[in-house]
Amino acid sequence: MQKDKIFINYRRDDAGGFAGRLADSLTAYFGPGRVFRDVTGIDYGDDFERVIDEKLAESGALVVVIGDRWSSATNAEGARRLDDPGDYVIREIAAALRSAIPVIPVLIGNAAMPRPGELPDTLGDLSRRNAITVTDERWEFDVNRLAKVLAIDVPGSVAQRRLDRLKAAALAMLLLSGAFVTLAFCAALRAGNALGESLIAAGFTPLASAVPFIAIILAGALTLNALPLMEEARRKFGWSAVGLSATGTLVSFVVYTLTNHAEPSWSLIVNFAASTVITLALLVLVALAGFRAK
Known part of the structure; x- marks a missing residue:
């Protein structure tokens, strides 16, 4: 199977609007149908988990969008989402790391890479990945830089x-x-x-x-x-x-x-x-x- 797609991993309450804008910019660079984001990529009635697994299998790279609240986000019970093994953000990143899919952290706002002690064991490798910062002020420059990095593993830009x-x-x-x-x-x-x-x-x-x-x-x-x-x-x-x-x-x-x-x-x-x-x-x-x- 040709791995020619880019999977965008994010938390909706942390970077939802930003992830959508990033997906649009990367789509303009790589072409329609090449960038997957769960909001637009899964139809009503589809098996969410099955679709996620299929899209990960087709992806040549996983982009992890990390905002200010990425590490501290909690669920309805007040528990930290990073500690929930069933959290889809965690499962997607862990699956990519296990499959040796290139994982590229993208920092937005004032976000910083999470420290190893903040991450569950399944995401230990994430803290060692070199991150790219994307800002609103330098959006075009930063996104082009990210696209060129992604193009190493996902060839075929527009x-x-x-x-x-x-x-x-x-x-x-x-x-x-x-x-x-x-x-x-x-x-x-x-x-x-x-x-x-x-x-x-x-x-x-x-x-x-x-x-x-x-x-x-x-x-x-x-x-x-x-x-x-x-x-x-x-x-x-x-x-x-x-x-x-x-x-x-x-x-x-x-x-x-x-x-x-x-x-x-x-x-x-x-x-x-x-x-x-x-x-x-x-x-x-x-x-x-x-x-x-x-």
Whole structure:
């Protein structure tokens, strides 16, 4: 089973509104259906315990939202909830710790990590987990920091999925360019005549020689569209790919225009050869860019 969801653990009377806001922000980062919170994730009539167990099994990380009253919260009888082995907050955290699911404490307000002596034995490991503080004043910065930590264990953010689609489309364009050039030369060789003449005889007219460059320009445009989402350190490779696609196409067009009237056959050969070199260089640059979300 793919563990691609994030489970938010919280006490309603300690951080209910905050947990809802956090769930909305993480959903915007990871996409719909990726973040579970009991208020919105369990339908009326469902077996609460069964659903919780199922969602934990699907989760790649558990976020424990800890507010000022998390350790001191009491039940109707006045007993501390941390001492109740049947408390769902305790059971969810204990199950995640037993299953080796990454558990990330998130501190809100003036909350501090509970001391080991405040926790039941089943939650002893929680006090050793490094916590992230999320404040209202720095909400966007803090939540983005939390999302990047979560993305280590729960891959597939909205930005990353968009980058993956753009990368697949760019690679498809480049492969189309390479395939077209390969077919052109194979057809020329089968014709058995001089290379330039056989290209034209095989149907690869001057207009057809522009097809690889159309694919190259589209690949460059897709890469340009992906740049704002890329890791900053890898954008230089993306910019290089965009520059190569634009410059290479422009230079090839100028060279072809200047040589077409004198040697149409050889200008075609140069055009196809240039598109091959540009395509290979773009494939290398796209691989180096990695198309990884920032």
